[in-house]
Amino acid sequence: MLRGGIAILFFALSGSAGADWTPVAADNGIFSAHADHSERFGAGRVVSAANRPRPWENVVEGGIDDAYWKFACGEI
Numbered sequence: 361m362l363r364g365g366i367a368i369l370f371f372a373l374s375g376s377a378g379a380d381w382t383p384v385a386a387d388n389g390i391f392s393a394h395a396d397h398s399e400r401f402g403a404g405r406v407v408s409a410a411n412r413p414r415p416w417e418n419v420v421e422g423g424i425d426d427a428y429w430k431f432a433c434g435e436i
Contacts, residue, residue, distance in 0.1 A: 393411045398404030419425045430436045 393409075395402075395406050395409040398407050417425075419429060427436065
């Protein structure tokens, strides 16, 4: 099961912990830009940021990423 992009999309939509994610598909994985803000939904100043490629990861059935995916898709 490859649902990494959906999990990242969930974080972008939720605004939890003031994090913004911009996923971009690449041949060997996903390239993500990430910024943590001092306030929710991208408000406030940026307190940390990253811009690095990461490989796609399988979502383990019953794991935390599986729970995020189900929550984001309205299954929970």
